[in-house]
Structure formats: C-alpha cells, structure tokens
Amino acid sequence: MRFLQKLDTNLDKKSAIFVHIQKTAGTSIVNLARQHYHQKHIISHGDYLEKANHFTSDQDFRMDEQIISNLRNVRFLSGHFGHDFARLFMHGRYSFTFLRDPIERVLSFYYFCKNRDANEFEMYRLCQQLPLNEFLRMGLEQSEVSSFIWNNQVWQLACGFGNPENRGLSSFKPKELLDLSVKHLNDYSYIGFAETFENDSDKIFEDLGVVPPKERITSNANPGRPTAKDLPRSTLDLLEQLTSLDQILYEKAWSLRA
Numbered sequence: 001m002r003f004l005q006k007l008d009t010n011l012d013k014k015s016a017i018f019v020h021i022q023k024t025a026g027t028s029i030v031n032l033a034r035q036h037y038h039q040k041h042i043i044s045h046g047d048y049l050e051k052a053n054h055f056t057s058d059q060d061f062r063m064d065e066q067i068i069s070n071l072r073n074v075r076f077l078s079g080h081f082g083h084d085f086a087r088l089f090m091h092g093r094y095s096f097t098f099l100r101d102p103i104e105r106v107l108s109f110y111y112f113c114k115n116r117d118a119n120e121f122e123m124y125r126l127c128q129q130l131p132l133n134e135f136l137r138m139g140l141e142q143s144e145v146s147s148f149i150w151n152n153q154v155w156q157l158a159c160g161f162g163n164p165e166n167r168g169l170s171s172f173k174p175k176e177l178l179d180l181s182v183k184h185l186n187d188y189s190y191i192g193f194a195e196t197f198e199n200d201s202d203k204i205f206e207d208l209g210v211v212p213p214k215e216r217i218t219s220n221a222n223p224g225r226p227t228a229k230d231l232p233r234s235t236l237d238l239l240e241q242l243t244s245l246d247q248i249l250y251e252k253a254w255s256l257r258a
Contacts, residue, residue, distance in 0.1 A: 013036060013037060013075065013076075013208055013209045013210055014093070014094045014207070014208045014209055015075045015076070015077075015092065015093045015094070016033075016075070016076050016077070016078075016093055016094045016095070016096070016208055017077045017078070017086050017089050017090055017093045017094075017095045017096075018030070018033075018076070018077070018078035018079075018095075018096055018097065019078075019081065019082065019083060019086050019095075019096075019097040019156060019157070019160070019188075020044065020045070020078050020079055020080055020097070020098075021080075021097060021098065021099070021100075021105075021152065021153055021156045021157075022080055022105075022109060022148070022152070023100065023105050023108040023109045023112060024097075024098040024099060024100040024105060024153075024194050025098055025100070025192075025194040025197045026078070026098055027044075027045075028197065028201070029078075029098070029201060029204070030042070030044040030045075030078055032201065032205065033076050033078070033210075036205075036210045037075055037076045041074060041075040041076060042074065042075070042076040042077075042078070043071075043074050043076075043077060043078065043079060044078045044079060045078075045079055045080055047079060048067075048071065048077075048079040048081050048085070048162060049079075049162070068088060068089075071089060072089065077089055077093070079162075080161055081160060081161050081162035082155065082156040082157070082158075082159055082160005082161050082162060082163060083156065083157050083158065083159060083160050083180075083181075083184050083187070084159045084160060084162075084163035084164065084165075084167075085160065085161070085162035085163055085164070086160075087187070088164070090187065094189045094190075094204075094207055094208055095187065095188045095189050095190075096188055096189055096190040096191065096192060096204055097156075097157070097188060097191060097192070098191075098192040098193060098194055098197075098200070099153055099191065099192070099193055099194070099249070099250055099253050100153075100193065100194035100195070100250075101194070101195065101250065102151075102153065102243035102246035102247050102250055103228045103236075103239045103240070103243055104194075104227060104228060105152070105153070105194075105243075105246075106136075106139075106149050106152075106239060106242060106243060107225065107226065107227065107228070107239075108225070109148065109149060110127050110132060110135060110149075111127075111225040111226075113126075113127035113128070114127045114128050122144075123145075123148065126138070126145070132235060133234065133235055133238060136149070136235070136238040136239060136242060137238065139242050140238070140241060140242060143168070143169065143170065146169060147161075147168070147169055149242055150169065150242050151174075151177065151242070151243060151244070151245040151246045152246070153181070153246045153249055153250065154177050154178055154181040154245040154246050154249050155169060155177060155181075156181075157180075157181035157184050157185065157249065158172065158176075158177040158178070158180035158181040158184065159172065159177070159180065174245060177245065178245045178248060178249065181245075181249050182248075182249060182252050185249075185252065185253055185256060189207065190203065190204055190207065191253050191256070191257070192204060193253075193254070
C-alpha cells in the first residue's frame with residue numbers, strides 16, 4: 001500500500017498548461033516544476049514539436065490527433081507554443097503564462113542567443129553575427145526573425161506557434177492580433193510577470209498543490225547584459241517599433257491585477 005501511494009504522488013498535483021513565452025522567466029518555472037512532477041509527466045520548451053526544431057516559425061508543423069492524444073496524458077504541459085495550441089488542452093487544467101517588459105524581453109532574447117552554441121540553431125548564429133541594431137531591423141523586415149521579436153507576447157497569446165491551422169503572423173492584421181491577445185488574457189487561471197516572479201511563482205505552485213520552494217532557482221539569466229537605460233535613442237526607437245503592441249498588452253495585463 002505504501003508503495004502504491006508513493007507511485008501516485010503526482011496525482012496530488014493539479015494538471016497544468018503553461019504557455020512559455022521565451023525569455024519571460026519560464027525556464028525557472030519549469031525547473032521548479034521538475035522537482036515535483038515525475039519526469040514522464042512534464043514536457044517543456046520545444047518538446048511539443050517532438051523532433052522538430054523549436055527555433056523555426058513552425059511552417060512545417062501540423063497538429064494531428066495522435067499528438068493531441070499523447071499530450072493529454074502529460075500532467076504539466078509547457079512549451080513555446082501559443083494560445084491556439086494551448087486551448088486544445090486547457091479544459092480541466094490550471095492554465096498560466098508569464099509576461100515581461102517588452103523591450104527587456106527582446107534584449108534578453110538577443111543576448112541569450114548571443115551566448116549560446118551558434119551551431120545549435122540558426123537564430124543563435126544570427127545574433128552572434130549581427131550587431132543589435134541590425135538584428136532589430138531584421139525583426140522589422142524578415143519573417144524568420146520577426147516571429148520571435150516582433151510583438152511576440154501578443155502573437156503567442158493571440159494565436160502563436162503550434163496553432164492547428166498553421167497560421168503565421170502575416171495572416172493577421174496588427175489590430176486583430178492585439179484584440180485577440182487582450183481577449184485571451186481572461187482564459188488563463190493566472191497571469192504572472194517576470195518582474196514579480198517570486199510572488200507569482202509561489203502563487204502558481206500553491207494553486208497547483210505544491211509547496212513553494214524556499215531556495216530560488218534562476219535559469220537562463222543574462223547577468224551583466226545591457227538594459228534599456230543603457231541604450232542610445234536609435235536602438236530604443238527600433239525596440240519601440242518592435243514592441244508597440246506588446247506594450248499595450250503588458251499594461252492591460254497589469255491593469256487586470258489592480
């Protein structure tokens with residue numbers, strides 16, 4: 001009996017789905033969850049694509065019933081998928097995501113990629129080859145970059161990567177994306193913020209039936225990178241163009257907490 005109880009400890013914890021928008025402190029959340037959910041009951045990052053490269057714009061990704069069936073059994077389902085993928089699994093699950101100051105998120109993404117193995121993903125190579133301003137300009141002009149830095153938080157909450165219809169950014173008008181992302185905020189059990197990570201992660205894990213950890217884990221941080229206040233006006237102008245919709249979404253999400 002004791003042995004059976006030990007095997008069933010995962011059932012004490014609620015099933016969850018986490019829309020992990022890149023560079024919003026999501027890896028820290030996943031690493032905390034791994035301490036409480038059995039390895040077979042958790043996936044993260046690009047696992048939902050199985051063997052696909054999660055640093056693509058998902059042009060070749062196709063949802064099918066086998067993928068859906070396999071993922072329904074995963075108790076802590078997280079990844080760099082968007083809202084339209086997540087909604088397939090939201091019923092009966094605790095759903096959450098994290099947002100971050102839009103400019104700081106883009107900067108964090110760039111400097112994260114800049115310090116990774118350039119042979120692993122094309123995005124890493126680009127960030128290591130290009131100065132910041134040139135990379136940001138590519139985000140305004142080329143889809144292979146824009147899908148990761150042009151209003152990415154709005155994109156992920158409006159529709160996002162892994163959506164069943166395989167729609168991309170170009171199939172939406174900007175206002176449509178913004179309106180959908182704001183509307184979808186209400187679909188989540190909780191919206192956290194990178195800026196209040198400790199309090200928000202404690203609340204999420206309490207809601208999931210997990211005792212919040214005493215020791216904090218920060219993963220994939222970029223200590224020492226430039227922040228917005230360190231940058232010239234020319235760079236800030238590019239960042240503001242890339243994140244104007246994200247800024248509206250971010251402020252709206254904060255207003256819902258007030």
